[in-house]
Amino acid sequence: MDHSNSSQEKTSTTMDVPAAEFRKALRELTGAVSVITVGNAEDRTGFVATSVSSFSTDPPSLILCINKTSSSRETLLKSGRFGVNFMKDQHADIADRFIGIGGIKGNDRYTGAEWITLPSGTQVLKEALASIECIVEETLDRHDHTIVIGKVESIRMCNNGKPLLWFQSTYYHIGAQLNKL
């Protein structure tokens, strides 16, 4: 059932909220853009994710969600490890490649940026704000995604920069700091 209060306000109360309406609401949720790197050497791929979230500090671990149709899913699950790269606002072009814009796949997503190979073989972006290397601790298949718990193996900090944000289906950079209350 829809309750339309004004042209701006609309409340859906049906049990089955249409997916399109859910997607529209999520456009209003700001996300930090991460590039997830999986595989190694020539057998590498990856994807952009805004589903990365801190999970636990003891032990340090995070979660992310990967679509079951993602071309990175098999490599991620097979290798059992992945890198999380927090992107800077100057990294929109790199992020575009990892979204797969223009049909770019696999190893070609890594073109045009500098990568560091960690001892495990995981690749991390040299200029990322921070890169976190994880091993897959647990996965949970739910609906159209797989929830992945990653146990943190190593951390690489770069610090000097600002994050790349995603809001209303486009990139943003961070605005002015608000005064603390």
Ligand SMILES: Cc1cc2nc3c(=O)[nH]c(=O)nc-3n(C[C@H](O)[C@H](O)[C@H](O)COP(=O)(O)O)c2cc1C
């Ligand atoms: C802003 C943004 C955030 C995304 N977040 C996720 C995510 O958290 N998990 C996911 O599986 N795909 C996410 N995607 C989609 C992937 O980046 C990628 O476009 C999609 O998996 C298709 O990749 P493929 O060609 O490797 O299959 C996101 C895309 C965008 C534009």
